[in-house]
Amino acid sequence: xxxxxxxxxxxxxxxxxxxxxxKSVSRVVNGEAYVSAELKAKVDAAIAxxxxxxxxxxxxxxxxxxxxxxxxLDTNGQDYVIQLLExxxxxxxxxxxxxxxxxxxxxxxxxxxxxxxxxxxxHSRLDGFILxxxxxxxxxxxxxxxxxxxxxTRVAPCIERERSPCVFVDDAxxxxxxxxxxxxxxxxxxxxxxxxxxxxxxxxxxxxFLDKIAEIAPDAELVEATGNFRFExxxxxxxxxxxxxxxxxxxxxxxxxxxxxxxxxCAQLGISVPDDVSLCGFDDSWLAKLVWPYxxxxxxxxxxLGREAARLLIEKDTGEGAPxxxxxxxxxxxxxxxxxLDQ
Amino acid sequence: xxxxxxxxxxxxxxxxxxxxxxKSVSRVVNGEAYVSAELKAKVDAAIAxxxxxxxxxxxxxxxxxxxxxxxxLDTNGQDYVIQLLExxxxxxxxxxxxxxxxxxxxxxxxxxxxxxxxxxxxHSRLDGFILxxxxxxxxxxxxxxxxxxxxxTRVAPCIERERSPCVFVDDAxxxxxxxxxxxxxxxxxxxxxxxxxxxxxxxxxxxxFLDKIAEIAPDAELVEATGNFRFExxxxxxxxxxxxxxxxxxxxxxxxxxxxxxxxxCAQLGISVPDDVSLCGFDDSWLAKLVWPYxxxxxxxxxxLGREAARLLIEKDTGEGAPxxxxxxxxxxxxxxxxxLDQ
DNA sequence: ACGTCTTATGTCAGCGCTGTCAAGTCAGCG
DNA sequence: CGCTGACTTGACAGCGCTGACATAAGACGT
Numbered sequence: 060x061x062x063x064x065x066x067x068x069x070x071x072x073x074x075x076x077x078x079x080x081x082k083s084v085s086r087v088v089n090g091e092a093y094v095s096a097e098l099k100a101k102v103d104a105a106i107a108x109x110x111x112x113x114x115x116x117x118x119x120x121x122x123x124x125x126x127x128x129x130x131x132l133d134t135n136g137q138d139y140v141i142q143l144l145e146x147x148x149x150x151x152x153x154x155x156x157x158x159x160x161x162x163x164x165x166x167x168x169x170x171x172x173x174x175x176x177x178x179x180x181x182h183s184r185l186d187g188f189i190l191x192x193x194x195x196x197x198x199x200x201x202x203x204x205x206x207x208x209x210x211x212t213r214v215a216p217c218i219e220r221e222r223s224p225c226v227f228v229d230d231a232x233x234x235x236x237x238x239x240x241x242x243x244x245x246x247x248x249x250x251x252x253x254x255x256x257x258x259x260x261x262x263x264x265x266x267x268f269l270d271k272i273a274e275i276a277p278d279a280e281l282v283e284a285t286g287n288f289r290f291e292x293x294x295x296x297x298x299x300x301x302x303x304x305x306x307x308x309x310x311x312x313x314x315x316x317x318x319x320x321x322x323x324x325c326a327q328l329g330i331s332v333p334d335d336v337s338l339c340g341f342d343d344s345w346l347a348k349l350v351w352p353y354x355x356x357x358x359x360x361x362x363x364l365g366r367e368a369a370r371l372l373i374e375k376d377t378g379e380g381a382p383x384x385x386x387x388x389x390x391x392x393x394x395x396x397x398x399x400l401d402q
Numbered sequence: 403x404x405x406x407x408x409x410x411x412x413x414x415x416x417x418x419x420x421x422x423x424x425k426s427v428s429r430v431v432n433g434e435a436y437v438s439a440e441l442k443a444k445v446d447a448a449i450a451x452x453x454x455x456x457x458x459x460x461x462x463x464x465x466x467x468x469x470x471x472x473x474x475l476d477t478n479g480q481d482y483v484i485q486l487l488e489x490x491x492x493x494x495x496x497x498x499x500x501x502x503x504x505x506x507x508x509x510x511x512x513x514x515x516x517x518x519x520x521x522x523x524x525h526s527r528l529d530g531f532i533l534x535x536x537x538x539x540x541x542x543x544x545x546x547x548x549x550x551x552x553x554x555t556r557v558a559p560c561i562e563r564e565r566s567p568c569v570f571v572d573d574a575x576x577x578x579x580x581x582x583x584x585x586x587x588x589x590x591x592x593x594x595x596x597x598x599x600x601x602x603x604x605x606x607x608x609x610x611f612l613d614k615i616a617e618i619a620p621d622a623e624l625v626e627a628t629g630n631f632r633f634e635x636x637x638x639x640x641x642x643x644x645x646x647x648x649x650x651x652x653x654x655x656x657x658x659x660x661x662x663x664x665x666x667x668c669a670q671l672g673i674s675v676p677d678d679v680s681l682c683g684f685d686d687s688w689l690a691k692l693v694w695p696y697x698x699x700x701x702x703x704x705x706x707l708g709r710e711a712a713r714l715l716i717e718k719d720t721g722e723g724a725p726x727x728x729x730x731x732x733x734x735x736x737x738x739x740x741x742x743l744d745q
Numbered sequence: 746a747c748g749t750c751t752t753a754t755g756t757c758a759g760c761g762c763t764g765t766c767a768a769g770t771c772a773g774c775g
Numbered sequence: 776c777g778c779t780g781a782c783t784t785g786a787c788a789g790c791g792c793t794g795a796c797a798t799a800a801g802a803c804g805t
């Protein structure tokens with residue numbers, strides 16, 4: 060019944076076909092040193108012919124590595140989660156790794172987070188962790204991991220970037236570009252909807268925005284509103300900013316979600332975007348095209364962030380002198396929510 | 403260096419502590435038959451004391467099962483993906499299973515889908531698949547899987563439900579409830595924004611809605627618009643429905659996303675929701691609370707669907723006479739996008 | 746010519762578990 | 776009272792791979 064039990068060729072099959080020892084095949088597969096080009100060629104040929112794929116279970120049982128990494132994130136209300144996942148998965152697939160998702164509640168106490176982590180660790184062998192925001196800035200988790208000598212990489216950390224391999228975008232520069240863009244469109248009275256003070260990224264975006272404005276248009280008026288990255292915050296901020304006298308001609312919201320909120324406030328107030336007020340978001344999440352007009356925003360290469368973070372973790376062995384901190388580029392996505400005042 | 407190499411207790415440790423053979427521990431862990439209560443008690447005590455957790459890698463290497471299942475879905479534009487994932491993950495975690503995500507492009511040809519599946523199968527041992535929409539209605543995939551005797555369960559299938567274990571909600575009944583609700587609010591001129599004809603669910607929703615209207619308010623006027631579940635479709639449909647003379651007083655869109663599109667069309671047309679037109683969506687996805695006013699919609703217990711689908715797959719052994727087709731309840735979520743005409 | 750180091754390949758045990766088979770125990774039964 | 780068959784437990788090989796170690800063949804220095 061189970062005799063057909065997966066015809067998958069084994070390492071031994073490859074060895075037989077190539078006329079070498081099993082260990083040699085293993086060496087080739089793992090890219091170990093001291094393998095002659097000739098032997099490698101023979102083995103590679105046999106592998107290709109048989110369509111051999113190493114068995115993960117056997118590898119992790121026999122060796123020190125588990126070929127499994129874990130992604131720590133909070134799916135709650137985060138629009139980039141899927142893209143992050145996609146990127147990380149891709150990198151894992153490419154390297155024959157498993158990816159485990161660990162969905163934690165970012166608002167939970169550090170103790171309960173660590174407890175959960177402990178549970179995770181004792182339930183499966185893990186080669187390392189990817190820390191997604193806001194865990195990428197959680198020093199308690201980093202301490203805990205380091206203490207246990209567990210490797211980890213971080214996505215979009217804002218603090219202690221040299222503490223681990225990490226990938227990020229330059230939030231401040233990106234926000235600065237938005238500032239530059241709005242100023243170039245003639246805006247001089249600008250509203251700013253801030254993000255959660257718990258996210259370092261929110262602070263970087265604010266600072267980058269403000270600094271750039273001060274640099275290129277010191278005469279500009281700025282009005283800030285507090286926020287927390289949520290849709291409702293955007294609504295409130297939008298009402299606060301636009302309901303008062305002398306409203307700004309443009310608003311920059313720290314993420315797309317709160318920008319969508321601002322847009323809704325506009326709809327409620329009978330204000331037209333972009334005719335009456337221009338609007339910029341941040342993230343280029345799927346939300347940016349679920350509002351009308353489509354949102355001008357900054358694209359973060361989120362799936363690339365996920366992919367690179369996974370790659371950094373996986374390639375610890377191979378990756379040698381490569382820089383451990385990777386900054387990825389962002390780009391301003393011009394859509395329809397900003398209008399020029401110069402005409 | 404690697405001497406501390408995970409203190410995880412092994413089956414042998416448990417056996418020693420309990421004074422029984424390793425095989426007996428294995429029997430208890432796997433809930434096999436022919437184990438005396440006495441032995442089970444001893445073993446359970448030892449397991450608890452040691453905090454023993456079976457090693458997945460060793461289990462799958464030694465046994466026939468891999469303790470890994472795969473979830474086939476298309477993340478593209480689907481708002482329920484994360485919830486589905488969460489549910490499936492939870493069930494897996496609970497049973498010490500691994501979950502692999504396979505993200506396929508639903509618009510690809512069946513050949514390329516099957517090719518991809520083949521690749522997936524030869525790269526990892528898999529105990530089975532969960533087919534999410536629209537793959538849950540793909541007979542080519544089902545044929546292929548059955549041919550290879552690979553087990554699978556389906557989420558929200560619309561055709562051949564008895565063909566495999568599956569979980570679903572009664573789309574037709576849910577749409578009928580929306581119909582009833584709108585009629586009870588006094589609406590008699592109603593618009594319908596249809597979903598993708600490729601999704602069986604879209605057809606069920608339409609039929610359920612129409613049938614119920616015919617039953618309880620045969621005098622009602624219905625206007626249909628084609629759609630494809632997308633935001634843009636909602637915009638187009640909304641404009642078509644509301645731009646013409648004698649517009650409907652209420653609109654039912656086949657999913658939240660296109661409902662959001664309708665809402666945008668309203669904003670563009672200067673039509674107020676719900677004052678000028680009432681609006682219902684379907685899914686209760688995140689989007690329902692990312693529009694203003696919040697969307698009245700039908701909640702599908704998506705994460706439960708995921709969880710149950712995984713459970714059905716995992717418990718094939720244990721689950722005996724249990725029904726293989728599970729229908730989960732839906733519920734109408736009344737928010738702010740519908741108004742009563744009776745006052 | 747001989748030891749020594751580097752390179753290249755092979756042998757073999759064993760990771761932690763389960764499948765198979767064997768070996769017991771004990772009830773019921775002719 | 777011995778025998779069948781349903782239970783209950785254990786011994787042991789081996790899943791597919793890698794780590795540790797052994798071995799062998801040049802390269803090099805003295």
